[in-house]
Amino acid sequence: METLAQPDPHADQHGSHHGPAKGFTRWLYTTNHKDIGTMYLLFSLTMFFTGGIMALLIRAELFQPGLQLLQPEFFNQMTTMHGLIMVFGAVMPAFVGLANWMVPMMVGAPDMALPRMNNWSFWILPFAFSMMLSTLFMEGGGPNFGWTFYAPLSTTYAPPSVTYFIFAVHMMGISSIMGAINIIATILNLRAPGMTMMRLPLFVWTWLITAFLLIAVMPVLAGVVTMMLMDIHFGTSFFNAAGGGDPVLFQHIFWFFGHPEVYIMILPAFGIVSEIIPTFSRKRLFGYASMVYATSSIAFLSFIVWAHHMFTVGLPLAGELFFMFSTMLIAVPTGVKVFNWIATMFRGSMTFETPMLFAIAFVVLFTIGGFSGLMLAIAPADFQYHDTYFVVAHFHYVLVPGAIFSIIAATYYWLPKWTGRMYNEAFGKLHFWLSFIGVNLTFFPMHFIGLAGMPRRIPDYALQFADFNMVASIGAFLFGFSQLLLVYNIVQCVRKGSPAPAKPWDGATTLEWTALPSPAPYHSFQQPPQIPTGSSR
Amino acid sequence: MNPASTPAKATAARNPHRRLVIGLTFGSIAMFGFGFALVPLYDLFCDLTGINGKVRQNTNSETVLNRTQAPGIDTTRTIKIQLIALRSNGMRWAFNALDKQLLVHPGQLYRTAFTAMNPTAQASVARAVPSVAPSEASQYLHKIQCFCFEEQALAAGASQQMPLLFRIDAALPDYIRTITLSYTLYEVVPDNAGDGSGVTL
Amino acid sequence: MNALCVVSALLLFAAPPGAEAAWTLNLPTGSTAISLAVYDLHMLIFWICVLIGIAVFGVMGWSIYRHRRSKGAIAHEFHENTRLEIAWTVIPLLVLLGMAIPAAGTLVKMYDTDDAALTIRITGYQWKWRYTYLEDDIDFFSNLSTPDEQIQNKAAKTEHYLLEVDRPLVIPAGKKVRFLLTANDVIHSWWVPALAVKKDAIPGYINEAWTLVPEPGLFRGQCAELCGRNHGFMPIVVEVKSDADYRQWVADQGSAKAAEAKAAARAWSKDELMASGEQLYLRNCAACHQANGTGIANVFPALKGSPVIAGSVDQHIDVVLFGRSGSAMQAFADQLSPAELAAVITYERNAWGNTRGDLVLPAQISAAQKKAAGQ
16 A cells, blocks of 8 residues: 655665666566565555445435435446455455565565565456456446345346456456465465564464465355356356256355455454554563464354354254354454453553554454444344344444554554655544544444444435434545545655654564664565574564 | 575575475365365255255155155144245246145155146246245155156146155154245246346347 | 443433434334344343443553553563463353353244244345235235335435335234245345344245234335345335234225226226326336336347337237246236236337337236136
């Protein structure tokens, strides 16, 4: 999400043998983890604004009852695309970008393990998303069946552009899998001597687990869209009741991918927050080992809870009970994480720079999202919440002030290391407070609208939902436009920020701060760093 | 920062990467396969537990007959069986259950039928997809003779009785007192999947 | 910081019963024993969350207030405490167990669909509901009745905007009613919040649900599963009548059928058919084929200049009555009366520059239906 092409005056000092090439080919052919990380982050920022514009169109339509701006078929395309772009285009590439930048520096490696594959896995993405966005201009319109694309709405009843959507998903999946393989290889094989597994920074740990989740479930997503493709074009009947198939089977396979996917979007966020909170509390992370175990158990449990997305499809009683209990169980390791963060802050020596503000807001608002998640786990109550705005409120609480806030926090936190310059703290704080107010104004009222009975994915609604919808729309515009402050702050930082010291955060302990200058040289750790034996976490 | 050390290191590091990458690639291919394996696994799971009410005809009628004969007839219980005939979108045949409702004893063998009639001027083929509610009951509903999933062909104007011979297992749990068996009739067209748009007028 | 406390305080002042509109904050209690049980579960888990929230955010707020460097706080060097960590793993586990038991109890009750006084089949169509009473010969469709002018902001919106239908589902009070849910095309979900019933309607499969409403009343709900363009426009209205009123209503349905047959038999003028055809077209066909008959390219075919309409009248009748297999075109034979079908078809043949000039009479429709039923 950050650095614009820096001319890199430091390249000469730190290895005159090969600095970056000049011009566009530098970015096209680069195998440097920092360049690729930058490209991922800029791509993600672009997608964040693309998906954000769609969200604002949705909120503008929902500002008051009646159809004003969008017709229902286009509204459905907007909700579908907003979801797909934010999940696959904004959140996931941002985390991969952060991993590209930070994992090698945090484990003391010179680069990613497989630099050429790294280049491919990024460059697939612009093509995948161009293909997906181009469907909006095709006859019959783009995907309009929701980001969960339930069959048969997405097969027999889909617009013709669904084929392009399927290929785009395939490409994103391949990109994610290659990225995940690279991250695993880097973490397992390229750690500096003395960097044992239980000394890895938590961001690295959470990403390692995330990468395994990606390898386990992205192929399943590829499988399910392939089955759709075959149903649409080759006359099979995986999901078509007419040929003996079963539409519910689609949902089982989709959520077998979909639930771990939820954790793919939140585990790296846990890692980021676990870096930032100790830094600004000037205190070691509380319960490092239990954090690692909690993350692993969340990842494991994510494979056995998928049907809680399907409580109303008519599962047998035993199935409902099993998935209700297993889902409630996830609250335990998640709770451990929240308790650990708070214990880290407790009796620390806290300061509240922008990254810390976003991290604290993450803990609070993610926990609120966790609470509504716990409520949704109660199957009988879920019959009332399912597919309403209560669910919309829930997952936006874990994804916007959850995943997105963590990405913003990471950006502010590492920006001095990436650019060698400080961002503007006053603007950062302004950005935080506007985002914090905007996000709550947008999503908190959605709990009330949902409980009052408003279904999700509708372009128009009954009059009793009008007031809170108006509040949510105002909040959405506030939140959306305040993100321009982030862009402004990054641009100003790159152009004329004051020079940053190697370690601008006095509480930071990880390698990128302690062993590298700011900005980090184009090639870092060509000689493995010395890991002080006492620095175990 | 010795320039020579970089390529040397990279070659040395390649071997462990190769093994790991092959392993992980293999893993992702296996998971792709697993996605497809979920289809038969799901069917197997449905057969075993009866979830989603997807009942299949046991191909070996004799064994079912013998196996389900054993516990005898439980006249103390009467189960209400509702039979429902549904037609899918665009299905032209007239399709009806001969008995809309039956009161049965577990263990006893019953015969009923569905009638189908093709009123159009063309011969056509259809397939009936069964569904049972509550879904838990499907594993206790033994269909000795049934037309589920089989393709039925009817000439223009022809009609046909499709018999259903079934028995409710005496092991049916006490809390199930009503069972609904529905058949949805789908037209079998050469390319049932259509062209994706699926809509032509 | 303590956002949850604020929320809980707000919820305490949640709208009193009756003041339904506007700023409603909480789940309604609903009108059945089950919906009340669900409400109780909802409140129980909510208060558990509030208590945990107060504890967690309280400690956090305290730390933020007291342990800041600007107040001279010095970081303490502790980073582990096995006993504490075990405690905050085990205690939530016990709390969850306490929560799971009543939830399981309610779920078991919701799954007991047996011993119902009557069974109604609910079929989801794009974008309407069909109600078929298994024990009585009653079968009808329920469409949104909010006029398009209100949706397009050309007329003031009335009280039950988007939550009103032409024919509500009618059920007796004080009797257990079992619902069998299925769908004709894509997955829909039948949801009436006041009854705490939400169940997916899946093509090819049947699902079960039930309700027992003690008192007569009118309850509104909506489709809860994205089902295409007009997903937001297929509401549900359930009218619960006293037992006597319900029996009267069942009897009335028979005479309504007779009146329909009478209408089909009488003579119709072209103007009459065109006028009623336009209204019926807008309500039943315009969602896909558009009000001006141009359809949507590549998705819904245009009727203006359509080859089917240019072809034989029998073929046109056939498509409207029986739909097109494997497409979104539904069979309207069961949805509209012969007189209505005749009007719609006549309208389609003579509107938007289609100049077939002929008119289709209800008797032709009845004949086609008789033939299709094999009589």
